[in-house]
Structures are given as C-alpha cells and as structure tokens.
Amino acid sequence: MNDWQMKSPLDWETYVNKRVKVAAAEKNEYEGWALTVDPVSANVVLANFPENGRVSIVVVLGHAVQEVDVLQEADDEMKARLSCIFAPEESKAYSP
Amino acid sequence: SSPRFQALLGTGAAGGGHPKTSSPPQAARAALRLRYLRSLGAMRGLPVSFTLHEGGRVGAVVAAADAPPLAFQVDALRTPLGLQAAALLRCSDIIAYAFEM
Numbered sequence: 001m002n003d004w005q006m007k008s009p010l011d012w013e014t015y016v017n018k019r020v021k022v023a024a025a026e027k028n029e030y031e032g033w034a035l036t037v038d039p040v041s042a043n044v045v046l047a048n049f050p051e052n053g054r055v056s057i058v059v060v061l062g063h064a065v066q067e068v069d070v071l072q073e074a075d076d077e078m079k080a081r082l083s084c085i086f087a088p089e090e091s092k093a094y095s096p
Numbered sequence: 097s098s099p100r101f102q103a104l105l106g107t108g109a110a111g112g113g114h115p116k117t118s119s120p121p122q123a124a125r126a127a128l129r130l131r132y133l134r135s136l137g138a139m140r141g142l143p144v145s146f147t148l149h150e151g152g153r154v155g156a157v158v159a160a161a162d163a164p165p166l167a168f169q170v171d172a173l174r175t176p177l178g179l180q181a182a183a184l185l186r187c188s189d190i191i192a193y194a195f196e197m
Contacts, residue, residue: 045132054197057195064192
C-alpha cells in the first residue's frame with residue numbers, strides 16, 4: 001500500500017471540494033475538483049467543467065496515486081455545483 | 097487487515113466498545129463512500145476511457161463493478177487488437193478512467 005492508501009477518511013475528507021493536482025503512476029498527471037475519495041480503494045474522483053456544458057469525470061485509482069497537491073479551495077457556488085453532480089434525481093434543486 | 101477493517105478497529109478502540117456509526121471518522125467514511133458509489137452508478141452505460149499501465153488506452157461501455165471495486169465488467173471494449181463484446185478489466189491494471197456526463 002502506498003502513502004495515499006494509508007491515509008484516514010478524515011485526511012481524505014480535507015481534499016474534498018478543493019482543486020487538486022494528482023501525480024499518478026507512469027508520469028500521468030490529472031487536475032480537477034476533488035469530489036470524493038473512496039475510503040475502501042482510495043480512488044480519487046475529480047470533476048472538470050469543459051466548455052460544452054457537460055461534466056468531465058476522471059477517477060485516479062488509489063494504488064496509482066503518488067502525490068496530491070491542493071491548488072485552490074472551492075467557493076460556495078462551486079461547492080453547490082459539485083454537490084449536485086451525483087445527487088439522485090429527487091434531491092436536485094430546481095430554480096423557481 | 098483491509099483499510100475498512102482498520103478504520104473500524106480505530107473507531108472501536110477510541111470509543112472503548114462498539115464503534116459508533118456517528119463518530120467523525122465513520123461519518124466521513126460514509127459520506128465519501130456514498131459519493132463514490134453514486135459515481136459508479138452514474139458511470140453505468142456510458143462510454144469510459146481507461147488509462148492502463150504500460151501506456152495502454154482502451155475505451156468501453158461500463159456495465160458493472162464489484163463492491164471494492166476490484167474489476168469492471170465492460171461491453172464493447174475497443175483494443176488495438178479489435179473489439180471485444182464483453183470483458184473484465186482488473187482495477188490493478190488501471191491507472192485512471194474518465195467519462196463525461
């Protein structure tokens with residue numbers, strides 16, 4: 001197990017809702033807003049918002065994570081946007 | 097000796113008895129895991145691009161994953177050797193996967 005997989009859920013939680021850069025195995029690098037870290041596999045779920053209006057999700061597997069750097073903290077608007085990406089249909093907020 | 101068992105053990109030792117489900121580490125685990133499971137659910141039926149070790153890249157439509165997850169069951173796996181109607185991808189072979197929704 002690598003250092004990332006050995007962290008505790010409270011450690012992983014500190015990365016949620018932050019823009020992070022993940023250095024992975026074989027010199028792969030990924031950047032995005034951290035949505036969650038799976039506490040079982042340590043997989044990191046990143047979200048990006050490309051111009052086409054869709055949501056681009058990248059998941060880096062825990063065993064391949066070498067380093068995670070925090071780049072930026074999300075503002076309230078971004079936090080709300082991130083929280084509804086995987087929300088079930090019935091709990092989605094609708095504008096009046 | 098799994099991370100899940102160690103986390104459970106840590107909570108139990110701190111509480112001096114049965115682990116409390118509402119303790120901070122357990123609440124954090126539950127919230128993180130819930131979001132991850134929802135991401136797995138959202139991925140079902142979508143075309144997903146996998147980055148594998150040794151520079152391999154394949155695309156497939158994800159049909160199912162097991163619980164940890166240790167493997168993905170995929171359909172229409174596009175490989176350099178051709179198209180596989182159905183296949184299992186081991187997570188230990190994958191560095192990252194990406195999809196749009």
